[in-house]
Amino acid sequence: MKYVHEYRNKELSQKLINAIHDSAKGEYTFMEVCGGHTMAIQRFGIPSLLPPEIKLLSGPGCPVCVTEKSYIDTAIAYARLSNTIIATFGDLMRVPGSSSSLELEKALGSDVTIVLSALEALKLAQNKPEKRIIFLAIGFETTAPGTAVAVDQASKAGVKNFFILSAHKLMPPAMKAIVDEGIKIDGYICPGHVSAITGSAIYEDIARKYKIPCVISGFEPLDLLQTILALMRQVNENKPAVEIQYTRAVQPNGNTRARTMMKQVFTVADSEWRGLGNISKSKLILTEKYQQYDALKMIPVEVEPTISDKGCICGEILKGLKTPLDCKLFGNECTPENPVGACMVSGEGACQAYFRYQPQTETT
Template identity: 45%
Template sequence: MQMWEKLRDPETGRKLAGKVRELAAQVCDRLGRRLIFMEVCGTHTMAISRSGIRSLLKDYLELRSGPGCPVCVTDQADIDRMITLARLPGVVIGTFGDMVRVPGSFSSLERERALGAEVRVFYSPAEAVVWAEAHPSQQVVFLGVGFETTAPGVALSLRDAARRGVKNYSVYVSHKLVPPALRALLDDPEMRLDGFLLPGHVSTIIGCRAYLFMEDYRMPAVVAGFEPNEILDAIRELLEMLLADRAEVRNAYAHVVREEGNSRAQKLLSEVFEVDDAYWRGFGCIPQSGFRLREELAAFDAARRFEIPTVESRVPPGCACGEILKGKLTPKDCPLFARACHPTHPVGPCMVSSEGACAAYYRYEREV
């Protein structure tokens, strides 16, 4: 059977599910408690909820969502600055679709667009550069949101804009780096986790070696693919490590992810960006967990190009997105979930994004 067939084969899935439940029962018997694994990828969160894996394993194992949604981890102050940028005369905001409906402290890009601001959804930053070149009288600000997966596309757009002399294009940089956030979780004395499902998309860029520090914490971790069978197989590896009292970083997505990652993408990122401290929703400032533009590209930095008025940012009362992103609460623990906060009236970003934990729970795991 070919690899792609195994990923979708129902019989393979049934066998894997049975094996995982068997192993989970053994580990639980040994430890005398249920296990807690964390997935750190919004696509994993959606796949786990959609496929029923969470409920399949609930007797032995809790799968808890972490800071894996790029829109969700964007700090409230950054959201507010993006919205403020949209209000500046002559500015066109370019963004991926998920950002449009994310609530800020006082508005959203969707609301500003309804009031007359120009907010355009682009499928890639390269498309935004082309649009800027065709509209030289307008300032196009692309919102650089995302992890190591989307950052290379933004880096390419900046290099392309510089090469072509597109001077009315800039980026508001709010990219985040996953490994420092994992370290912050592991350094938190309140966290009680038994293993990590590591993100597949991010790992194609940074490789498995970027996570080796987790072995120093004696924390088993496995890079997982996105098909239900791949996720179950990664969970199986975590359970086998726990039974063997091993704590390693393993790659269960080897047909896509290499140990060293994508060296060309890494080189591009290092040519365009410098690593800097960054603020995350729920975490505050995590040292060396984000990017800033190198000095030679400062002219393309929207935060420097424009005087952005300061606003007082605030998290909506009762919103638990920050604690959900840290894995300390689940969406169902939030008092607003499926009550005041739902997809047609999201209070926090975790209900907005297609990778948000609250959106996944609402769609697939909500008790009606």
């Protein structure tokens, strides 16, 4: 636990909590846009430590949660094709499609395998040249560089049976879309892992144009409390800016090599987001040079009509309009063992975070 206890120090935490209470000069609404932050906030009972003037909202920070249902239906359609292996991160297995899930398709005989990276999917393609390998490429700027490397290596090695179904999304357009929709946000708790790749500059427009403070945060209690205090001070002084609290992992310029690889392999396009609708220039798709690895372009497939989830309010939760506790299905029809919506499936989903930790949070 070395280098962890330091960020969970009780005395330092109490000093920050006292400073937060002393700094309260009105009401504050802060939104985290990282699934890791959502889980950490609930796990450590952060809301129970704050004054009632501070409201924390969970935003579109879970990549599985914001992936549109039609993408899941498309992945299922590909899973049903012969001579095809679907390579996916484990989180996607149980996300409900319109009539099935990848987990169910695997049980029915489809070849669906869990991988830990795009490079593992590429290796599978090299080991099984007689099969088409379709990698379900989801995630924000954090995982996109890994996909880019795999596609570039496939191209250099002349691999013909490796494809990706891209659902890679960009975080800043979603953050702007939430504000454009009129949802009240006084400050953003910005994602740590995304920012380790991108650097801090991607939030400058949000602070400058939208006048919303942005603080890039780590994931431990001291990180989050320090971030909340920094946001409060920006609001109190009416000086919105971009700060890096998570300095041990995030630099202003980010990972330039990873960004270069992303730019080489991907270009931007409009994309549907679960709950947020179509957001301009928010998705990464392969450039013309790498089109031969685009599953949608290279492998025709018939996809069933997408049916919306009845009673599920995942979309409203992702926009910060409601919390999981507002959902009539939460904890009843919808549980981690029997999820109705994506927000209950993913380990970074708000519904699963509330299901796992909210009772504990309420009693601390």
